Amino acid sequence: xxxxxxxxxxxxxxxxxxxxxxxxxxxxxxxxxxxxxxxxxxxxxxxxxxxxxxxxxxxxxxxxxxxxxxxxxxxxxxxxxxxxxxxxxxxxxxxxxxxxxxxxxxxxxxxxxxxxxxxxxxxxxxxxxxxxxxxxxxxxxxxxxxxxxxxxxxxxxxxxxxxxxxxxxxxxxxxxxxxxxxxxxxxxxxxxxxxxxxxxxxxxxxxxxxxxxxxxxxxxxxxxxxxxxxxxxxxxxxxxxxxxxxxxxxxxxxxxxxxxxxxxxx
Numbered sequence: 001x002x003x004x005x006x007x008x009x010x011x012x013x014x015x016x017x018x019x020x021x022x023x024x025x026x027x028x029x030x031x032x033x034x035x036x037x038x039x040x041x042x043x044x045x046x047x048x049x050x051x052x053x054x055x056x057x058x059x060x061x062x063x064x065x066x067x068x069x070x071x072x073x074x075x076x077x078x079x080x081x082x083x084x085x086x087x088x089x090x091x092x093x094x095x096x097x098x099x100x101x102x103x104x105x106x107x108x109x110x111x112x113x114x115x116x117x118x119x120x121x122x123x124x125x126x127x128x129x130x131x132x133x134x135x136x137x138x139x140x141x142x143x144x145x146x147x148x149x150x151x152x153x154x155x156x157x158x159x160x161x162x163x164x165x166x167x168x169x170x171x172x173x174x175x176x177x178x179x180x181x182x183x184x185x186x187x188x189x190x191x192x193x194x195x196x197x198x199x200x201x202x203x204x205x206x207x208x209x210x211x212x213x214x215x216x217x218x219x220x221x222x223x224x225x226x227x228x229x230x231x232x233x234x235x236x237x238x239x240x241x242x243x244x245x246x247x248x249x250x251x252x253x254x255x256x257x258x259x260x261x262x263x264x265x266x
Contacts, residue, residue, distance in 0.1 A: 005032050005069055005097040008060035012108075013090050014225065014247045015053060016082040019075075021221035022049055022255050026076065029126055030104075032069040032097070036061075041075070047215050048135065052254040057247055060094075069097065071123040073104060081119040085110050100125070135258045139232035139240035142169045142207055144176060145200035146191075148226035148243065154178075154197075155220065159187045162213045164262065169233060170206040180213060199228065209237035209261040219243075219257045226255070237261030 009015065019039065031038040036054040055061040063069065085091050085108070094107040103120040110116075158165075162180035169176055176191040176198070193201050219241055223229065226243040233239055243255040 002064065002098070003096050004063065004065050004099050005095075006060060006062045007037075007055075007058045007095045008093065009058045009095075010092045011090060011247065012082055012093055014245065015057070015253070016079065017225055018051055018222055018245060018253065018255060019082070020079050021225065022051060022219070022257070026074060027072050027124075028075045028078070029070065029072050032063060034063055046212075046260050047218070048256075048258045049218070050256045052256065054251070054253065057251050057253055070126055071097075071100070071104075072126050073121050073123055077121050078104075081106050081108065081121065084108055084117055084119070085115070089113065097123070135238065135240060136232070136242070136256070138234040138236065138238050139258070141205065141233050141235050142203045143200070143230060143232035144169070144198060144202070145228060145230045146198055147196065148223055148229045150197045151229055152220075152223050154189060154191060155223070157187075157189060159184060160213075160217065160220075162187070164210050165213045165216050166208065166210045167231075167233070167239060168206075168208050169203050171203045172206070175201070175203070182213075200230075207233050207237075209233065209239065211239060211259050211261055215259045222255055 025041045029040045031040065036052060038050055038052050040048065040050040082093070089110050089112050091108045091110050096105045102123065104123055106119040106121065108117045108119065158178065158180045159182050161184070162182035164181045166179040166181070168179070174190045175193055178189045178191070180187045191197065222243060226245050228244040230242040239259045239261065241257040245253050245255060247253055
């Protein structure tokens with residue numbers, strides 16, 4: 001049978017680090033499109049996490065199918081294959097897929113030692129319909145773009161053992177406030193519109209929503225690999241993070257993270 005999808009990448013390090021950091025469930029849905037690859041996990045409709053790897057990240061990217069290719073794979077097996085050589089060297093990878101019922105095939109090559117490892121990962125049909133929903137369209141009320149490094153520093157000052165996180169955005173002072181609530185009390189941080197921290201501040205109206213801190217905590221690791229982060233909210237309280245991650249000086253990949261609120265203050 002002819003191969004429906006073929007891709008090759010020379011530098012796996014950033015891709016592996018991002019996938020390892022942001023995905024927290026056993027299985028992921030892989031959607032292969034002409035413009036790139038999207039790897040998504042949905043956590044009981046409370047959290048949706050996606051990593052988008054554009055086709056230009058790969059030096060070979062070919063899809064021989066009129067429709068998107070969609071299947072489910074074990075995230076643990078996938079990331080373990082990507083890291084099969086450990087931190088020693090930076091392997092290249094060839095990825096191929098023949099179609100439904102066939103495994104996802106990986107060929108990893110250690111550049112320095114000239115060692116080649118073949119891996120096959122079982123693919124599964126997606127049991128429930130898994131449409132490619134654009135949640136960004138729902139987060140169209142307020143948005144802030146921040147320098148990711150400075151944002152990580154700010155988050156280091158909040159209580160990471162909190163139960164809840166409240167996000168306040170307003171066109172009027174204090175503009176942007178993060179409050180956490182836990183057994184040790186309340187922590188509050190106001191973020192000024194300092195251009196070194198906030199790149200874009202587009203706030204149409206005041207909004208206040210609370211989220212489970214456990215859901216928010218899951219994005220902290222991948223923030224360390226990001227260059228910029230866009231925080232956006234919708235009228236329903238849906239909270240979105242879009243992380244811009246440079247694989248090199250010119251090629252960019254993205255991580256999207258959406259969280260539903262616990263409470264919305266009208």
